[in-house]
Amino acid sequence: MKKTDHLIEEHLPRLRRYARALTGDLTRADDLVQDTLERAWSKFHLWRSGSDLRAWLFSIMHNVYVNGVRKNSAVPMLLPLEDDALDVPVRAGQDDGLQVRDLHAALSCLSHEQREVLLLVGLEEMRYEEVAKVLDVPLGTVMSRLSRGRERLRQIMAGGAVPALRVVK
Amino acid sequence: MSEPMRTVSEDELHAYADGQLDEARHAEVAAWLAIHPAEARRVEEYQRQNEALHALFDPVLGEPAPQRLQHPVLASSWRGMPLLRHAAVVAWLAIGGTLGWFLHGEQEPRSGATTAFVRQATMAHVVYTPEVRHPVEVGAEQEAHLAAWLSKRLGVSVKVPHLSEAGYELVGGRLLPGSSGPAAQFMYQDGRGQRLTLYVRTDGAGSRETAFRYARENNIGVFYWIDGSLGYALSGDLEKSELLKVAQVVYHQLNP
Numbered sequence: 370m371k372k373t374d375h376l377i378e379e380h381l382p383r384l385r386r387y388a389r390a391l392t393g394d395l396t397r398a399d400d401l402v403q404d405t406l407e408r409a410w411s412k413f414h415l416w417r418s419g420s421d422l423r424a425w426l427f428s429i430m431h432n433v434y435v436n437g438v439r440k441n442s443a444v445p446m447l448l449p450l451e452d453d454a455l456d457v458p459v460r461a462g463q464d465d466g467l468q469v470r471d472l473h474a475a476l477s478c479l480s481h482e483q484r485e486v487l488l489l490v491g492l493e494e495m496r497y498e499e500v501a502k503v504l505d506v507p508l509g510t511v512m513s514r515l516s517r518g519r520e521r522l523r524q525i526m527a528g529g530a531v532p533a534l535r536v537v538k
Numbered sequence: 539m540s541e542p543m544r545t546v547s548e549d550e551l552h553a554y555a556d557g558q559l560d561e562a563r564h565a566e567v568a569a570w571l572a573i574h575p576a577e578a579r580r581v582e583e584y585q586r587q588n589e590a591l592h593a594l595f596d597p598v599l600g601e602p603a604p605q606r607l608q609h610p611v612l613a614s615s616w617r618g619m620p621l622l623r624h625a626a627v628v629a630w631l632a633i634g635g636t637l638g639w640f641l642h643g644e645q646e647p648r649s650g651a652t653t654a655f656v657r658q659a660t661m662a663h664v665v666y667t668p669e670v671r672h673p674v675e676v677g678a679e680q681e682a683h684l685a686a687w688l689s690k691r692l693g694v695s696v697k698v699p700h701l702s703e704a705g706y707e708l709v710g711g712r713l714l715p716g717s718s719g720p721a722a723q724f725m726y727q728d729g730r731g732q733r734l735t736l737y738v739r740t741d742g743a744g745s746r747e748t749a750f751r752y753a754r755e756n757n758i759g760v761f762y763w764i765d766g767s768l769g770y771a772l773s774g775d776l777e778k779s780e781l782l783k784v785a786q787v788v789y790h791q792l793n794p
Contacts (some may be wrong), residue, residue: 386598491588513758
């Protein structure tokens with residue numbers, strides 16, 4: 370039996386990982402996590418005991434994030450080109466086509482809707498139905514965002530490698 | 539082996555890449571991909587995207603969380619409590635635990651104690667204003683008792699301001715744990731059900747600062763000031779100018 374006292378804490382590392390990938394920035398990510406936790410604690414009575422707490426927490430984070438995006442829609446997403454993230458150690462064998470550091474920048478070029486789906490599926494390894502629930506959108510929307518997001522990412526990564534030499538058609 | 543050759547949808551390609559197909563269909567799609575190299579390359583690329591995401595962001599899982607994201611009191615206070623019945627109490631204790639850490643908060647423009655004060659006030663607001671059945675411990679009908687009780691617990695004379703000229707009626711009040719001792723919360727409500735709270739605590743530092751200060755925490759506006767031995771914070775989901783009007787009424791009620 371799970372100890373109730375660690376319920377939310379257990380999910381903290383994953384919430385932080387998702388927030389970091391979503392915002393691309395350490396401080397903004399932890400702000401997002403903090404806002405999410407505060408809201409989760411204040412609304413804990415709304416959580417149905419026994420239901421999926423991870424999905425509940427991620428949907429709260431989604432709402433906090435989207436509200437922030439709406440509020441700051443005039444502020445362009447920062448491209449972390451000179452970020453410390455560029456120095457993230459790259460696992461051996463990872464540079465065959467996909468440069469991890471490029472991925473960081475490429476992610477920020479996606480729409481936030483596509484980025485969310487891509488991360489919940491690829492990083493959180495949620496089932497598509499779960500993602501639909503967390504984001505409160507139909508399953509078909511999840512699939513089309515996933516498909517478009519992945520294609521977009523692929524093009525950006527491919528294009529980013531040899532930008533001047535690409536000849537189309 | 540002609541069965542597996544039936545069409546594979548775009549969705550299924552993704553589900554294959556993500557390992558979300560059942561075993562039988564997974565095998566069928568694998569067979570289909572073996573004779574469709576272009577799609578196979580695409581699927582492989584999606585899988586590499588997933589791997590790259592993990593390579594880039596999994597290190598975050600091992601990073602120690604900053605103090606502001608930890609809440610040690612949670613561990614001791616939840617044990618054995620019937621969760622739903624005591625949801626408000628649990629939430630309060632959890633938040634209270636965090637507030638201890640906020641006192642050590644990093645890079646806050648306000649002083650640590652003030653930050654904690656504002657946070658406690660807004661958290662108490664957020665926790666108790668949605669309450670339908672138990673928004674307060676002592677209702678407005680027992681106002682004299684409320685004032686006497688809270689005065690006794692805070693150790694100073696606490697007055698209950700009347701805000702009807704601003705359109706708000708007293709709902710009641712409650713005793714709360716503050717960082718330096720007991721604190722009080724009064725709740726008000728207007729005709730539309732909009733609620734405001736006034737958080738009152740003794741000012742341990744003995745500061746004489748009386749200027750109105752404004753902050754926003756989690757979409758809740760708060761005007762706070764210190765008046766003699768008491769600190770006040772008026773919180774509400776209102777425009778700044780609207781909230782200021784009410785804050786002035788509070789101030790004049792307390793300083794006739």
